[in-house]
Amino acid sequence: RRFENEARAAARLNHPNILQVYDVGTHEGHPYIVTELLEGETMRERLASGPVSARRAIEFAIGVAQGLAAAHDEGIVHRDLKPENVFFTRDGRVKVLDFGLAKLTRPGDGGERTFADAPTVGGDTDPGMVMGTVGYMSPEQLRGQETGARSDIFAFGAILFEMVSGRRAFRGETPADTMSAILREDPPELTTIAKDVPPAFDRIVHRCLEKSPARRFRSAQDLAFSLEAISTTSSSAGSGDASAIAGGAGRPEISFEHVTHSPRYIRSARFAPDGQTVVYTAKLDLGPLGLFMKRPEAPDPIPVPIADADVLAISPAGEMAIQLHPTMAHSGVGRGTLALAPMFGGAPRPVAEDITHVDFDPTGRQLAVIRDTGGKSTIEYPIGNVIYETGGHASFVRFSPQGDRIAFLDHPMQGDDRGMVAVVDLHGAKRTLTPQWASVQGVVWTPDGEEIWFGASRVGAFRPDIHGVTLSGEARQVYAFPGSIRLQDLAKNGSLLFSRESYSRGILFAGPGDTQERELGWLDHSSLSAISRDGKTVLFTEQSQSVGKDYGVCVRGTDGSPVVRLSEGFALGLSPDARWVLSRMPYADAPLELVPTGPGRKRSFPMSGHTVLGNRARFTPNGAEAVLLSLDEAGEACLVVLDIERGGQRKLPLPAGFADARPTLAVSPDGAEALIVLAATGESRVLPLDGSPGRKGPRFEPNDLLVDFEADGASVMVQTGPTIVPLRVTRVNLATGARELWRELLPANTSELTGLYRVERASGADAYAYVHSRNVADLFIGRGVR
Numbered sequence: 001r002r003f004e005n006e007a008r009a010a011a012r013l014n015h016p017n018i019l020q021v022y023d024v025g026t027h028e029g030h031p032y033i034v035t036e037l038l039e040g041e042t043m044r045e046r047l048a049s050g051p052v053s054a055r056r057a058i059e060f061a062i063g064v065a066q067g068l069a070a071a072h073d074e075g076i077v078h079r080d081l082k083p084e085n086v087f088f089t090r091d092g093r094v095k096v097l098d099f100g101l102a103k104l105t106r107p108g109d110g111g112e113r114t115f116a117d118a119p120t121v122g123g124d125t126d127p128g129m130v131m132g133t134v135g136y137m138s139p140e141q142l143r144g145q146e147t148g149a150r151s152d153i154f155a156f157g158a159i160l161f162e163m164v165s166g167r168r169a170f171r172g173e174t175p176a177d178t179m180s181a182i183l184r185e186d187p188p189e190l191t192t193i194a195k196d197v198p199p200a201f202d203r204i205v206h207r208c209l210e211k212s213p214a215r216r217f218r219s220a221q222d223l224a225f226s227l228e229a230i231s232t233t234s235s236s237a238g239s240g241d242a243s244a245i246a247g248g249a250g251r252p253e254i255s256f257e258h259v260t261h262s263p264r265y266i267r268s269a270r271f272a273p274d275g276q277t278v279v280y281t282a283k284l285d286l287g288p289l290g291l292f293m294k295r296p297e298a299p300d301p302i303p304v305p306i307a308d309a310d311v312l313a314i315s316p317a318g319e320m321a322i323q324l325h326p327t328m329a330h331s332g333v334g335r336g337t338l339a340l341a342p343m344f345g346g347a348p349r350p351v352a353e354d355i356t357h358v359d360f361d362p363t364g365r366q367l368a369v370i371r372d373t374g375g376k377s378t379i380e381y382p383i384g385n386v387i388y389e390t391g392g393h394a395s396f397v398r399f400s401p402q403g404d405r406i407a408f409l410d411h412p413m414q415g416d417d418r419g420m421v422a423v424v425d426l427h428g429a430k431r432t433l434t435p436q437w438a439s440v441q442g443v444v445w446t447p448d449g450e451e452i453w454f455g456a457s458r459v460g461a462f463r464p465d466i467h468g469v470t471l472s473g474e475a476r477q478v479y480a481f482p483g484s485i486r487l488q489d490l491a492k493n494g495s496l497l498f499s500r501e502s503y504s505r506g507i508l509f510a511g512p513g514d515t516q517e518r519e520l521g522w523l524d525h526s527s528l529s530a531i532s533r534d535g536k537t538v539l540f541t542e543q544s545q546s547v548g549k550d551y552g553v554c555v556r557g558t559d560g561s562p563v564v565r566l567s568e569g570f571a572l573g574l575s576p577d578a579r580w581v582l583s584r585m586p587y588a589d590a591p592l593e594l595v596p597t598g599p600g601r602k603r604s605f606p607m608s609g610h611t612v613l614g615n616r617a618r619f620t621p622n623g624a625e626a627v628l629l630s631l632d633e634a635g636e637a638c639l640v641v642l643d644i645e646r647g648g649q650r651k652l653p654l655p656a657g658f659a660d661a662r663p664t665l666a667v668s669p670d671g672a673e674a675l676i677v678l679a680a681t682g683e684s685r686v687l688p689l690d691g692s693p694g695r696k697g698p699r700f701e702p703n704d705l706l707v708d709f710e711a712d713g714a715s716v717m718v719q720t721g722p723t724i725v726p727l728r729v730t731r732v733n734l735a736t737g738a739r740e741l742w743r744e745l746l747p748a749n750t751s752e753l754t755g756l757y758r759v760e761r762a763s764g765a766d767a768y769a770y771v772h773s774r775n776v777a778d779l780f781i782g783r784g785v786r
Contacts, residue, residue, distance in 0.1 A: 007033045011562060013074060016523060016546030017067030019087070019097045022562050036565070040090045042097075043083035043163065051166035054197045058227055060086075061160055063094035065224035068156065071099075072149040072220055079147060081155035082136045083162065091548055134175045135168055139183050139211050150213040153223060157208025157216075161187055164201075165194045169209060183211070200230040259294050259497075259779035260301070265754045266499040266777040267326075267334070268488065270314045272343065275491035279320065279343065280779055281310045286725055286750050289326070293343070306341060306348055310334055312357060315364035318343045327703075327721060328755065329356055329372050333395050333417075338369060352383050357396055362403040370394050370408070373660035376635070379408060379424060387428040391611045391631060392419075392588070396442060401449040405471075409440050409454070412588045415615055417441055421454050421469055433469045438549055440464075442487030447494065453478055455487035455498075466498075466785070479785050488779075496782035503775045505543075508747055509558050511535050511767040517747065520556055520769065522563045523547065528771045529616070530574035531558075531760040535767030537597075538760075539574040539581055541615075553583045555597055558767065567595050567602070573617030573626055580644070582617045582626050592617075592628075594644065605642055605649055609633035613659060619644075620671035621763075625689065627674050629654075629665055637663070639674060641689055652687055652694075664706040669713045669763075677706045679721070698734050707759050717742060719759045727756035727770060745770055752776045 007024030014020070023034040046052065052060070064086060071078065078085075078099060087095045138154035141147050161169035170181040187209060190202040204226055210216045217223040259278050260266070267289060269280035276296045283289050291304035291311060306322065313321040320341050326334030338355035339348035356377070357370040368381040372393060379388040379397060388394070392412045399406055404425060410432065411419035419440050424430040437456040441464070444453050450470060457464040465480040466487055481500065489497040506521030507528045512535070520526075523544035530539040535558060542552040542565070550568035555578075566581060572592070573582040581595045584607070592605040592612075610630045617628040626642040632651060637659040639652040654663075654676070661678035667689075668675065677684045677700050684697030703721035707729065710716065714735065720728045726746035730739050745756060745768075752774040759770045 004031065013071055013076065013099075014522065014563065015067050015070035016544070017063045017094055017096060018070065019095050020562065020565075022564065038087055038089055038095060040088045043086040043088065043159070046088060047083060047162065047166065051194060052163045054164055054194070054201055057160060057163045058201060058230060060088070060094045060163070061156075062224055062227045064096060064156065064159075065220050065227060067094075067096045068149075068152055068220035069224055071096075072152070077147060077149055078152050078155075079141070080133055080136075081152055081159060082133045083159055086159065093546075093548075134178050135170055135182075137179075137182065138213070140213060142179050142182060148213070149219060150216045153208050153216050153220060154210075154213075156220075156223070157205050160205045160208065161190065164190055164197060164205075167193075198230055204230070254782065254784040257781045257783070259781055261778075263752075263776040263778055265752070265775045266486075266501070266779055267310050268312060269497055269499065269779055270311055271489045271491040271495070271497055272314055273316050273318055275493040275495055278497060278779070278781070279304070279311050279314060280488075283754070286753060291322070304343075305345070309339075309348070310336070312338075312355075313359045313367075314343065315360040316362070317364050319360075319364070321358040321360065321367060322348060323355060323358075324348060324350065328757070329393070333357075333372075333393070335372050338367075357394075357408075359397045359399050359406070361399050362401060368397050368399060368406050370397055376631075376659070379406065381406065381426060387426065388424045388430055391635065392416075395419075398443050398445055398452075400445050401447060407443050407445060407452045409443055411440075412436070413586055414611070414613070416586055418586065421452060423452075423471065431471075433471065433473050434467075434475060442498075444487060444490040446490065447492045453487065453490060455485060466496075479782075486777075494783070494786075496785050497779070498782065499777040499779050501775060501777040502752075503773070505771060505773045507538060507540060507769055507771055509538065509767070509769040511558060512765060518560060520558060520560065522554060522556070526554075526771075528758045528760055528769055529571040531762050531767065531769050532574060532578040533576050533762055533764040534578075535762035535765035537574070537578045538769055539571050541569075541571045550586055553581060553595060555581070558769075564597070566597060567593070569593065570615050572612070572615060572628065573619055575619050575623045575626075575644075576621055577623060580623070582619075582628075582642075584612060592642065603647065605647070607640075610640070613637075613663065614665070616665065618665055618667045618674075620667055620689070621669055622671055625671070627665065627667055627689065629659075629663055629676070631659055639665075639676075639687055650691070652689075652691060654685070654687070654694075658685075666706045666708050666716060669709050669711060675706065675709070675716065677704055677718070679703055679705055698732075698737055700732065704730075704732075708761055708763065711763060717759075717761060725753060725756055727759065729759055729768075743768075747772050 007021055011021040020036040085098045087097050136155040136158045138151040141151055158169040169187040170178055172178040172181050190197045264282045264284045267281035278294045280292055281289055288308050291306050291309055292301040293304055294301040308325050310323040310326050312323055320343055322339050323336040324339050326336035329335035333356050335356050337350050338352045339350045341348040354371050354373050355369050356372045359368050366382045369383055371378045377390050377393040378386045380386050393414050395409045397406050397408045405423045407423050409419050410422040417439050420432050420436050421434045422432045440456040442455040451468045453468045455464045456467055466478040468478045469475045484501050486499045504524045506519055507526050508517040509520045510517045520538055522542050523546050525543040527541045537555055539555050542554050552565045553567045553569050553571040554563050554565050556563045569583045569585045571583050583593050583595055584590050589608050591607055594603040613629040617626050619626045624645055628640050630638055630640045632638050637654040642649045661680035663676050663678050666675050674687045682700040682702045685694055686697045687694040704718040707717035707719055715731050715733050718730050726744045728744050729742045731742050732739050754775045755773045757771040761768045
């Protein structure tokens with residue numbers, strides 16, 4: 001019975017810091033449970049070699065607290081937290097195990113509790129006995145009283161005490177003595193028995209260990225936030241005391257000022273030349289992008305009368321470089337028309353197309369730009385003169401104060417924000433300054449030009465911090481913030497402009513007869529790749545760093561059953577029978593991999609020198625071949641056709657300029673041809689897969705993105721551009737060009753909605769899925785950060 005309880009409790013939980021349960025059942029009278037495979041060691045095994053440093057303990061504790069918060073949100077209390085039930089994986093993750101003693105704290109769907117209410121002391125027990133492990137049980141557990149989330153917080157405090165000190169918080173010669181200590185005694189201060197323990201961490205642990213539940217943290221989420229706060233201050237100020245954020249001996253005082261007071265989506269923000277006025281781009285829910293100016297003497301921002309625009313740079317003379325009608329190009333990167341406009345009024349003057357980032361040189365007379373055409377990124381200075389080109393993508397150009405170099409972020413892969421900090425001089429000589437980061441966005445020079453600051457997170461980290469690097473490659477952490485931040489700007493007076501963000505991406509699905517869409521996303525960054533022909537399975541990439549540095553290729557039943565993580569990498573396509581997934585690792589020159597969704601062996605297809613376009617592949621209807629768009633070794637656009645059965649591949653060339661025009665792909669229902677539509681122009685091309693000469697296809701409208709063919713092959717479905725809200729899906733007749741609106745997609749919950757992407761339809765069922773992204777942020781000015 002308790003075995004079943006463990007499976008049912010854990011199967012409800014879907015969090016990176018909790019052991020994932022996939023299945024439970026009985027075979028020939030013997031119960032079994034299927035969980036994810038973990039490699040590593042328990043905390044008990046780790047403690048055999050001595051205590052953990054306070055810094056590492058805080059990092060581990062944040063993960064455990066976040067896992068507990070997820071469980072408590074589902075109404076599930078663990079009730080048996082101990083070092084044996086905390087597991088450290090080899091890749092640096094922490095997992096909570098063994099929900100066998102869990103109980104529901106609120107009724108189940110049928111109005112009755114689905115887990116035994118009685119606690120117990122471990123081992124074979126009878127109903128009504130006290131449940132738990134002596135030494136980690138809360139006073140209320142020992143007394144047989146009602147237990148809840150704060151009982152887990154007590155046990156967690158005991159674990160943290162032991163992790164840092166190497167000894168139990170409560171221990172007597174007999175179990176009865178240990179119980180007495182829990183009920184009546186307080187453990188000593190950690191600062192007296194362990195080295196380098198921040199006082200704030202000691203206070204957190206002892207608050208967890210309060211005898212009265214009411215005096216402990218109100219929730220595991222509050223506990224996680226407090227741990228994040230001292231993680232920040234201990235990293236940046238050299239002290240775990242929260243007072244360090246307001247200064248300390250030998251350190252300048254650090255202060256933060258709100259620029260925006262109502263959370264909304266913040267796209268970009270820049271200081272005006274005075275170093276105090278801020279111009280920023282924001283939107284609230286379904287509203288359009290808007291430009292705003294916030295002056296220090298005014299409590300409210302002033303709208304700038306330019307619609308659907310994003311601020312990219314401001315010259316020393318107060319001229320704004322803005323992006324008109326931006327669409328999403330890469331992760332966190334928009335593409336649009338570059339225009340110039342005065343800060344205090346006047347119509348914008350268009351300058352260049354397909355621009356993602358801009359900066360004025362120190363004179364304010366010339367611009368450096370990044371131009372993204374879908375197949376490559378170029379850095380140009382002045383506009384039109386290419387000084388650097390990459391097959392991945394570049395972002396966030398910034399001139400040095402001396403004007404002799406341009407700093408930027410170099411991303412090896414399109415659509416992925418992992419990358420390095422690099423500089424290029426005005427003659428095109430490029431130098432990479434840092435190793436690759438798991439996520440990197442935002443770059444600025446310090447006023448003296450001695451250092452480049454950037455926002456980045458390491459592999460396995462849950463938030464980006466601000467780091468600095470010199471031109472010689474010497475790196476340091478500048479400041480660590482609680483939560484996720486994006487570096488926006490740095491004024492000449494040293495003031496720091498940043499946004500603190502909460503971002504998520506999920507997948508909404510509806511099947512035959514459904515009156516409501518349901519969420520099928522997993523963690524905080526699920527990107528849809530395909531839906532099976534029968535509408536019963538979705539394929540997606542989970543890009544949350546919680547799954548590891550190389551993301552996760554995942555499938556999930558559309559009935560909402562647990563996620564199955566098949567492998568690392570990006571998901572590209574799903575075979576018609578849903579037995580095979582085509583994927584690739586997020587590295588240049590990585591081979592394509594054919595991964596089974598059930599029993600079977602993985603196979604590889606070499607792609608040396610190729611750059612896959614669009615992270616999308618289409619199988620032919622019989623599953624014998626898979627088709628994808630790529631740039632070959634010479635940088636020319638081509639169609640790659642993989643022979644799934646025999647393992648070969650062939651390359652079909654495409655006309656020049658196809659990669660630059662944002663192509664999308666679909667395969668005809670008979671598997672004979674591929675249709676390629678260029679979103680930039682609306683042109684299309686039909687390419688027979690047997691290698692016969694291609695031909696021009698029908699004309700589409702600009703920003704049409706192919707979804708798929710209709711079953712009869714006479715029509716196709718298109719969606720109108722990425723990030724459009726609501727998302728319009730239209731049926732287009734290939735012979736006549738007639739257009740018929742099929743569906744207008746808009747989530748029931750539009751709160752914090754920033755974009756809709758990637759519609760997929762099931763060819764054999766009335767089912768569809770699409771991606772929704774949500775982002776809310778506040779804008780801050782930081783002073784004294786050095």
